[in-house]
Amino acid sequence: MTDAIKLEYTVCNDDFTRAGEASSDIKDKLKKMGVAPEIIRKVVIAMYEGEINMVIHANGGKITVTITTDKITMVLSDKGPGIENIELAMQEGYSTAPDNIRSLGFGAGMGLPNMKKYSDYMDVQTQLGTGTTVTMQVNL
Amino acid sequence: MTVNDIKELLNANVLCCEDYLSNVVHTACGSDMMSDVLAFVKDQSVLITGLCNPQVIRTAEMMDITCIVFVRGKIPDSTTIDLAIERNIPVLSTSRKMFEACGILYSKGLSGGKEN
Numbered sequence: 001m002t003d004a005i006k007l008e009y010t011v012c013n014d015d016f017t018r019a020g021e022a023s024s025d026i027k028d029k030l031k032k033m034g035v036a037p038e039i040i041r042k043v044v045i046a047m048y049e050g051e052i053n054m055v056i057h058a059n060g061g062k063i064t065v066t067i068t069t070d071k072i073t074m075v076l077s078d079k080g081p082g083i084e085n086i087e088l089a090m091q092e093g094y095s096t097a098p099d100n101i102r103s104l105g106f107g108a109g110m111g112l113p114n115m116k117k118y119s120d121y122m123d124v125q126t127q128l129g130t131g132t133t134v135t136m137q138v139n140l
Numbered sequence: 141m142t143v144n145d146i147k148e149l150l151n152a153n154v155l156c157c158e159d160y161l162s163n164v165v166h167t168a169c170g171s172d173m174m175s176d177v178l179a180f181v182k183d184q185s186v187l188i189t190g191l192c193n194p195q196v197i198r199t200a201e202m203m204d205i206t207c208i209v210f211v212r213g214k215i216p217d218s219t220t221i222d223l224a225i226e227r228n229i230p231v232l233s234t235s236r237k238m239f240e241a242c243g244i245l246y247s248k249g250l251s252g253g254k255e256n
Binding site: 016017019020023024027037041044045048049052102104105106107108109110111113114117 | 172173174175176178179181189191193194195196198199201202203204219227
């Protein structure tokens with residue numbers, strides 16, 4: 001790989017059925033590039049949790065994935081309500097998701113902790129009423 | 141243990157991807173919360189769940205899960221099955237309850253895998 005590869009995705013507003021399509025596409029692309037399965041798993045789990053979060057909390061958003069020789073960078077940005085207390089949101093089990101989301105299998109308060117767990121670097125920039133941008137990197 | 145062994149042990153119906161019944165399963169995960177499933181990577185795992193929506197297939201896809209078993213006789217809708225076919229993940233349905241299904245597979249040697 002000589003040049004960086006950049007991929008962009010739009011995560012649909014409130015369409016829970018389609019959540020995960022971007023992560024699924026990345027999985028196929030990384031596989032075709034010959035990236036190691038354990039690296040692919042880290043990338044797609046982190047990104048999938050992010051996608052789910054965008055659908056649950058932020059009316060969708062945009063994801064940019066950049067692949068270079070040494071790392072995969074995912075930038076997930078939304079214009080949602082922002083995260084009020086990032087320290088609490090990073091705690092396993094803390095969730096502000098509504099009950100109907102729990103009945104769909106999410107909202108266990110594991111989203112952000114899982115994203116941190118599977119990425120080698122994570123940064124969250126958030127502003128109430130403006131939106132959130134999560135940057136995650138997985139080293140190759 | 142193979143997917144076919146799970147089918148026999150749980151007296152389950154195969155809803156799709158019959159071609160993959162000989163795939164080998166080493167570990168199991170029983171949960172209705174997909175984020176809990178996503179928290180622990182296991183190797184060649186079966187996902188046993190009572191949750192019935194397309195995100196179960198997505199979760200299995202991201203985790204490289206070998207096979208999915210829906211308990212309590214649940215049959216997912218066609219969107220969910222179509223997604224499983226697209227991602228080549230065999231889906232089974234058993235009338236066993238979650239606790240029973242997990243107990244049967246555990247007693248036959250499937251483990252919960254290591255925490256990571």
